[in-house]
Structures are given as C-alpha cells and as structure tokens.
Amino acid sequence: MAHSISIQPTGKANLVGRRLSVGLLTTGLMVFTLLVLIPFIWMLVMSVRTTGEILNDPYGLPSIIHWDNYARLLLDPKIAFYKYFVNSAIVTVGALVLTLILSTLGGYGFGRRRYDFKLRGPLFALLLFALMLPPQIMYIPQFTMIAEYGLLNTYWALILLYAATGLPVSTYLMATYFSQLPTEMEEAARIDGCGDLRMFWQVMLPLARPAVATVVLINFMNFWNELLLAMTMVTKPEMRTIQVAMMNFVGEHGSDYAIAAASLVTSMLPVLILYLVLSDKFIEGMTAGAVKG
C-alpha cells in the first residue's frame, strides 16, 4: 500500500482498523445471510434434480437441470397440481375484491373529517380490536356458521372468512391514507355539485392508489399462504387450496423429494415474483400497518 500522509499518527491506524472491522462485520453478515437463505437455495436446487440424485447426495448440485419435475407436477393427471393453484387463485382474488370494496369505503368513511360523528372513534377502535386476537377465538363459530349456510367445501367459505380477517388492517391503512389527503380538491368538486359517492369513486380513490397497492400486497400474501381456515372449512380433496394440497401431497409422496420440492417452489412463485419486483413496496407496506399504530 502506498504511503499516505496523515496528520495524526493514530489516524492511519484507525482507518486500517476501521476497514478491518467493517470487513469482518461484512463477512459475518454475509455468512448469516447465507444461513438465512439456505432453505430457499436448497429447495430450488432439489426441485431441478431427480429423486435418485437427491437420495445419493442431498447437497449436490444438479448434473443436468431437470425441468420435468415441474412438467410432471402440473401435467400428470394423477397429480394435477394446477387445480390447487387455480383454487387458491380464485379464493385469493375473490377475497381481495371483497376486502378492497369494504375497506376502501370504510377507510374513506373513517378517514375523512367530513364523516366524523360521535361514535366513529369507538367504532374504529372496535374494528382494530380484532388485530390483537388469535384466530382460535372466532374460528369454531365461523365453522358452524359456514356449515349452517351450506358453504363448507365451497370457494365462498374461504372468500368470506379471509375478507373478514383482512378487513381490520386494510381499513386502518386506507383510513390513515385518506386522512392525510388535502381537502381542497374535495371542496372544489363539491362546489361543482359532486355527490359523496362520486367524490369517493372519481376523485379520492384514484388519489389513494398507493394505499390500495399496499392493501393488495399484504392481503394477497396472507390469503395465499393461509392454512388454518383452508384446512378446516374445506375437506373435499378437489377443493383444496395450494397450501393444504402441498401439505397432503408431501405427506403422500414424501419419498419423492424432487417433485415435492417442485411443488413448494411452484406454490411460492406468485408471492416470490411479486417480492423480487416490488420488494421495497412490500416491506414498506408491511411496516406501514405496525409502526404508526
């Protein structure tokens, strides 16, 4: 290393020491990160190997990349994994639409000062109360209710209940966003004779697009990954969501590691792709609900 002139003799030593400690810290953090990511990497690698190879050497790299695990998983009529993918997609999208309708309307009502009334605060607190509760306190009667309406083993069972679990946080996020929007536009539109509903739909909702995106991301992930309600409300094999199907599939084809790994990767793909594209938005969205509250 070239000599550098330092005014204080300790300055150079400090700099070297600093570089060294940053280097050590970075190495440590990289090893830690590798440990965090190993399960993903291992899963991905296994999904493109054959079960024979995996049994021979569980931690080897694939000799040839075997995409046929995925082909078999999705196309083999005995497995037909795409069915569960479709079930999950229907349930998730259905519940998302319902959550969005209710939470944007509710968030607007709870967020804007114009709609304030005496009981609004307590009602909002009551709505947020559910954020604290374990699902166990409500899902037994939810089951009997769904059974009574004859909705067990239908998409509706999960659409209705997922929307209920997504509502509190979604309404909260919409309400905080709406409450921060300025009132000028509203006033201008009102002078032009714009009614409340049109105001919401044509003026305010388009302004709240970022909050809507957050609500979609959070709920999409939660609905897609849900297990407890999915395994309780749906028992018919062909109506299973992807999470339940995966659990049973690995139970039944437990020794076929390659295809089991492929099923895990497939089920993770929608959320993972969204995350890789929108990771900052994702992280922001999931922190938005907690830090302010």
Add this chain to the structure above:
Amino acid sequence: MTTTARTRTRARQHARVTRRAPWSAIALFIAPVMLYYALFVLYPIVATFYYSFHTIEPISGKLTATFVGLQNFFALFEDDIFIRSVQNTIIWATAGPIIEMATATTLAFIVYFKTPFHRFYRVAWFAPMLVSGVIVGLVFKLIFNFDWGLVNVALRAIGLNDLALNWLGRRDTPLWVVIFVHYWATFGYSFVLLVAGLSAIPEELIEAARIDGASTIQASLKILLPMLMPTFITVLILSFMGKMRAFHVVWVLTGGGPMHFSETVATYVQKRAFSWSTLDLGYPSAMAVVWFGVVIVGVALINRWLKSRIDY
C-alpha cells in the same frame, strides 16, 4: 341504530344549522365494513364465549348445545395435554420474543449505520417472512432430519457427532426446534419494523452527539435506543402475539408431537375441535376463551411494564 342516528341528526340540526352530518353518506361508507365485521368477527367471538359454557355435539345430524356451566373450564385444569400446551406456548412466547428482539435490534442498528450491502440485507432477511408456514414446516422437517438433514450433516462434518440429535423425535428438543424455525421465518419482520423506527428518528440528534465526541456505540445506546422505545414496544407486542397465535409452522413441522412435547394451544384447539373425532365444539371453545384472556392480559402487561420504564 338508524333511528337513534336520525334523532341525533335532528338535535344537531337544531343546534347548528350550518353543518349537517351527512348521515346517508356515513352509512354508505362505514356501515358495510362494520356490519361485515359484526357478522364474521364479533358474532363468532361472542358465540365462542357462549359455546364455552355448553357441549356442542351433533345429535341426529344437527349441532345441539347443552348447557354445562363451568364444567369445560374445570376440565381444562385436569387436562394434562392442555397444561403442557399452555406451558409450551408460554415458554415460546417468552423466549421467542427475547431472542427475536435482541438479534433484530442489533441487526437494525448495524444496517442503520449504512453498512455496505445494507439494502441487500434488508431484502434478504425479510424474504423468509413471505414463505408460507406450510413450506417453512416442510423444508425444516428435512433440515432437521436425523439421517441426512442439513443440521446433522453439518454437525457431523465438523466432528460434533454427539450433537447430531434426533431433533424432532426427542422430548426436550422439538419445542426449541419450533422456536428456532419460527424465529427464522419472522425475525426479518421485526428487523424491518425496527429499521423503520430508527429511520424516523431525526438525524440531527445523532450528528449533535457525534460533534460532542460520542462514539457510534455511545450514540446508539444513549440516544437512539431510548428514542426507539415506542417502536420497540410495538414490535415486541407484535412478536409476542405472533407466538401466541402461531399455528402453521408447528402444525406442519411437528404436529405438536412427539407425545405432545411441542403441543401449543393453537394446535390443541385445532385437534380437539376438528382433527380428532371428539365431536364436541364446546370444550375447545373454552380453551380459546382462556387463551383470549391470556393474550389480552399478556399484551396489557408488556405495555404497562415497558411504558412505566420509559416515563422516567
């Protein structure tokens, strides 16, 4: 509700003619979400309380409730599996958040000072949070496999053959494996929340301390940490609640086994309500009611204890 609303409107109209509450609009916006919430959340909660005093059994194809008073609650205290599941969940909800808060706070500070690659760390560490509990459970079941799981392979490779245990098959380790795996899946969330909390602290404070000659560590402990406290409490409560309700990972990883050594309240409620053919929905409802109380008391205690320590 609408009639009382209307009378109130009239009273207000008489009082102030200038501003009338737009009741029809309020109803249009707020009523749907509240009605939906009442039907699918509040009613089930009330019903769980009602169930807990009854035996709910299918008699000739129809669910029939028979009042049994406090019998379900008394039975809970004699149910060894329930007692063990409570112990396990409380161990988890105590140890889990402590480990999580200690490491997540340390990591948050490291990243806050713009360590090289901090953006990459943030994305990487948060990633496990997106993985469904089912996948987490299934993958870690393999990782803790006795014969060729990653943990034991690594331990044997460095000569620690004695430490290569049958992690999921013993009585003392499964709960800790569950705690570890759930930690893996969730620490990134706490970490990200804490980083957000740190970023919200005005930078001038740190700069002022630096000018006064404080080192990074001094500045962190004396200035940032106290300022972070409100976020810290929120994250701690979230972490605590997460452990108290966690179901997916345990269910898939150990199923509460072997011999209920990793049973939690959430998995035991599921077993008694749906998985076992015990057919009575009253008893698991009583468990849920007890648990509801424990969660609320726990959150209140954390809140009070920590708040009293900050307001000096």
